[in-house]
Amino acid sequence: MKEMEYLQIGRNQPWRESLRKNMKNKERLQLARTKMPERDPDVRSRNYQEVNLGLTYEQALAESHRCLDCVNPTCISGCPVGINIPKFIKNIERGEILEAAKTLKETSVLPAVCGRVCPQERQCESQCFYTQKLKKEPLAIGYLERFAADYERESGEVSLPEVAPSNGLKVAVVGSGPAGLAFAADMVKAGYRVTVFEALHELGGVLRYGIPEFRLPNDIVEVEIESLRKMGVEFVTNCIVGKTISQEDLREEKFKGLFIGSGAGLPNFMNIPGENLIGVMSCNEYLTRVNLMQAIDPESDTPVYKGKKVAVIGGGNTAMDAVRTARRLGAETAMIVYRRSEQEMPARLEEIKHAKEEGVVFLTLHNPLRYEGDERGRVQRMLLQRMELGQPDGSGRCRPVPVEGDTAWIEVDEVIVSVGVSPNPLIPQSFSGLEVTPRGTVVVNAETMQTGEESIFAGGDIVRGGATVILAMGDGRKAAKTMDDFLKIKA
Known part of the structure; x- marks a missing residue:
């Protein structure tokens, strides 16, 4: 029905x-x-x-x-x-x-x-x-x-939460992903004038560029964002905070508080031989080009290669999104290569189930050692190391260890690397008062989401280094509550 x-x-x-x-x-x-x-x-x-x-x-x-x-x-x-x-x-x-x-x-x-x-x-x-x-x-x-x-x-009877009368105070949000949207919603409800700055041409952050439409249709995201517009949130696209607009510009425009929810869009690689071959790309690039830039259209300005033998390295939800996308783009063989067992996979059970039903091959307890290409420089095959599970590591999962001498070559014509992400260093480098960890994440007070600069708060992947939509939203709501308390005291 x-x-x-x-x-x-x-x-x-x-x-x-x-x-x-x-x-x-x-x-x-x-x-x-x-x-x-x-x-x-x-x-x-x-x-x-x-x-x-x-x-x-x-x-x-x-x-x-x-x-x-x-x-x-x-x-x-x-x-x-x-x-x-x-x-x-x-x-x-x-x-x-x-x-x-x-x-x-x-x-x-x-x-x-x-x-x-x-x-x-x-x-x-x-x-x-x-x-x-x-x-x-x-x-x-x-x-x-x-x-x-x-x-x-x-x-057709879409309700809007109650919005308090304006208190005249302006706050800015960097990023229109789940953390930024949740923060913006709570702040506008509390009576603040909220402006969300988005670097890309479409709103939604990871909801738009990271999650395929077969899991989250774009029109669903657009309806939710439209409700925020009706509540009074202002959105500015194609604006890179730290480049297009600076910290000083925000001060001059009388923004009293800033929430950084710019996510973690810098992909990690394994730094193994052959990762610079044509046809080896990050999962972020692959999904962004397909989901946001119409790369499946041959006439697109950024068309994506439609591999027939596609390997996705990783076992999270993003890896599942990529491998299932590859199947939809015509891959005859689409495989997940993951160094631990299926039980250790961080992906949702539903996503694993759906991938299997759609014909995805799971090569668990395998890890790539190198890629080799053809005479044109396009990836042609990968060398896989057989792994076994050892003692638990710091994450509580069993550490994968190589099985000595057990390797095998497998033919591939496209490799998508999904082994984690890091925050873009632009904002930490462009703003004073921000401390970062060795992983590039912004340091905040875990109870308040407040940074070393008292008027700047942060949450989501730029703090966590990669997490779920709902955890990012939780950070946004916590930051809104504590920023509201802070600004009331300052006022």
């Missing part, structure tokens, strides 16, 4: 209210977790249509009935932005879907985005009573969040 179809279902059917009131927890415990409808793998691996189709109205109601009304709802503690999860789910159970969406927007500026890409299984759902006490599948909180947000959008 499509989204508009469930809007036609009556919202006050008497059977629903009767079921809600009479269902006991012992009956709720017998309900199975609802499965998300998906497109057929053979079809979806050849197009960019969204893979997950969303819950139908009936499926959402059925899943909402699994909520146990916990006295101590630990699911909230697992949410980095503090969504009142029981409240929005109980609104769905009562058939008040628009009220559920309003509840989400009390604390989350991007509910339709988070319902699609957040790792709920490691956050709110991991704290669900079903998981913690019963060792059963948790309530599908992410599915229900997406449902409520999509329902509201399709209804």
Whole structure:
């Protein structure tokens, strides 16, 4: 059932209210977790249509009935932005879907985005009573969040959070990714004049250039950003803070506070022989060119090579996005090369599942040693080292160690390296008062997100060095709260 179809279902059917009131927890415990409808793998691996189709109205109601009304709802503690999860789910159970969406927007500026890409299984759902006490599948909180947000959008009755009267103070935001958007939302709600500066020509940061449309459609991101515009946030694109506009320019324009949420767009490489060959590129470049610069169009100014034998090095969500993109661009063999086992992969289980369904080959416990090219300088093959798991390292995962003498050559014509990212050093180098770590991340007070320069706050990947959308949003909200407190004192 499509989204508009469930809007036609009556919202006050008497059977629903009767079921809600009479269902006991012992009956709720017998309900199975609802499965998300998906497109057929053979079809979806050849197009960019969204893979997950969303819950139908009936499926959402059925899943909402699994909520146990916990006295101590630990699911909230697992949410980095503090969504009142029981409240929005109980609104769905009562058939008040628009009220559920309003509840989400009390604390989350991007509910339709988070319902699609957040790792709920490691956050709110991991704290669900079903998981913690019963060792059963948790309530599908992410599915229900997406449902409520999509329902509201399709209804045409999109609500906006309440905005306080202007206090006349101006604050600036560097970057329109999830950290910057979350910060901007809370500050504009508190009455500040907020301007977001974005270096690229499109808004959304990693939501636009880093996540393919088959996982997060662009129109979803645009609707969420449009709500911020309507709330009063101003956006300036094609503006590189530190180049186009300086720290002194911001002072002269009377900005009283600055939040840096510029992400981590500087790719890491392995520094092995052959990484300079044609056809070896970073995952950031690959996804940015495809997602933001229409590189799949042969007439594009920056067309991307469509490899037939593509290897993606890494095991995170970004690696899964890249390898699944390669399949959609016609790769006959698309493989993940990861030095640990599948159990250690940081990617979401759903993304691994989808990749396998779409024909991706997983070469776990392998690590590239070198690449070799043909006479034209294009990558032709890679030498892989077989690995085994040793003792746990500082991350708690077992350290991969080489199996001596066990190597093999594999043919490839494109290699996409996804082994981490670092912040761009431009802003730390251009702004006074900022301390950076050896990894290039900006040092902040973890409780306040405040830097060494008292009027400058930072959060998201420029502080964490690469994390999830929802953690970045959590940083943005924390920074907004503490900057608001700071500016009130200064005033």
